[in-house]
Amino acid sequence: MPTNETTAHETGEAQAAATVAGAGGPAGARGGTSVSLRDLTRAFGAARALNEMSLEIAPGELVALLGPSGCGKTTALRIVAGFEYADAGQVLIDGKDVSGVPAAKRDMGMVFQSYSLFPNMSALDNVAFGLRMRKVGGGARRKRAAELLDMVGLSAQAGQWPHQLSGGQQQRVALARALAIEPRVLLLDEPLSALDAKVRLQLREQIRTLQQRLGTTTLFVTHDQEEALSMADRVGVMRAGRLEQVAEPAELYSRPATAFVAEFVGTMNRLPAELGGGGTVVTVLGTTVPTQEGGPSSGPVDALVRPENLTVAVAEAGDGIVTGRTFLGAVTRVAVRLSGDTEVAVDVSSAAAAAMAPGTAVQVSLPAAPVLVAPRSSD
């Protein structure tokens, strides 16, 4: 799992960022802002987009809201930005309720999913727009805008029109534009989703580097778990207008609080299991292990186990048959059909997987670590 700590390789870009931040320049000069969402509720007709959602974001922290379409993550972001209102609840910035403050006065920089540069302005003028609204003089404005374009590595494109820039460049200009106003909070609404995989990877590293250097409190909305887990200090997984779990990426992955989180983040096997000891232990694949908190204590259940937490070995008398293999580099994901037609995926070293051709009889087993259980799926 990535640790999300940027290594301090002093690229020209990063040096420029340090220069700008040090020069009493853009974001971060304020030393970070805390954001608090308290019991936010928002309904669109009969549909509840947010259902008493609460979240605390520490100064300088990057929190990602992750969830499927329609879970309410964008609504939450738009309420923080001031583009939507909450039917109930509060948005506190540094402890002050801003629910009634219009978007233009909230001091928040935002990067949108769609390309949002003003087509009638050059890249430089786009970045300078927010400064102009703050009555910064022409010379200082252009100088600051040029510094920010340099920070995102687009000095050479300062005079170009938005249509002359690629999608990735446009989003970098949009990022510079959002940071130019020294925002109290940076809001990112799926800014990478319109870009191709390679550009997305580059830009996400750049956003994270800048965010850490400038120390800007950031709320990032995405449906891409890889993006959320690799960029955020903490990830909030949303479902039906509520936060199911807010945790650091590693914890979210290894100790999911609910079955939904477990299955939404990463790959998860569902294995038929038997509860015992009043719900404190569970028997899976013939092994009895303690149950993790958060699951039911009675009734038919499935154990949720990650592919890397299972072991598999070739065994003549094993109760599983290999049905397929997917090479992932150092590891290979082996698909096994267990008795009872249960399909499981198990990660093994690619060297060991060489002996597990489809059709091979194998034995799948579970190490004695606590597992999360969920009500049995009807599938």
Added chain:
Amino acid sequence: MAALTRPAPAAPAGLAQAKNRRRRSRPVWRWVVLLVTAVYFLLPLWGALRFSGISAFGGVISEAGFGSSLWLSVRLAIVTTAITLALMVPTAVYVHLRLPHLRRVLDSITILPVVIPPVVLIIGVLQIAKVAPSLQESPYLLALLYVILSMPFAYRSIDAGLRALDLKTMTEASSSLGAGWATTLWRVILPNLTTALLSATVLTVALVLGEYTMATLDLFQTFPVWIVVNDQVSAQVSVAASLLALFVTWLVLMLITLIGTRRSRRRGGGEVTLFTASAPQTIGN
């Protein structure tokens, strides 16, 4: 083998020739259609030009009433355009942003002036104008009527311009950067609507400069009324004046589309016509 293989290339060649014939025949039909259309539109103009004679064009300016009627029409065009844009732009922007479900309703409302007879419109406006008797005698009453008449054209131009923009995102981006509603309209929306606004302006001006029924019913001598009245005094000069007005309007329309297209291409858009504007393209990821 040879006998079997020889006909094979012949068949595609025959097909290709047939295709070529069809391809060649298409442009001919296009030219025929173009020619018929051109004759339909240009023949009356040529007839008018022959009737008036070139010398009549010189006499147009010195003709009695020409200056005053043209000046009245120009003033009416300016006032009408100003009121139309001041009403239609914020309305269209607001509907696009906040009440998109009402776009169809607005579409239907703005087309009403085309189906309602001018006499009905005049009676309606006169009834309303009773609250301000001075307005009833003022030629600017006509401007109010012209605002209604130009609504279908002006709205469609502005609507087409707004459809080509990602208005919601642009407005929200501007707002998040600290711009108020008026600043967003002035610095972000209007500069990206220039072509649409120019189209709306030209169509409104063309309508005002050519409108006869309302002006004559309201007893004001605008430029078109002068042309008809003067026709009884000097028919050749009147026809020359009509041709002149037509030519100037056409020239302005051409200039607008040329300038609009050039501006649009500079910012990544496509060709500009009076009712459409292409959204800017991005060069990829």
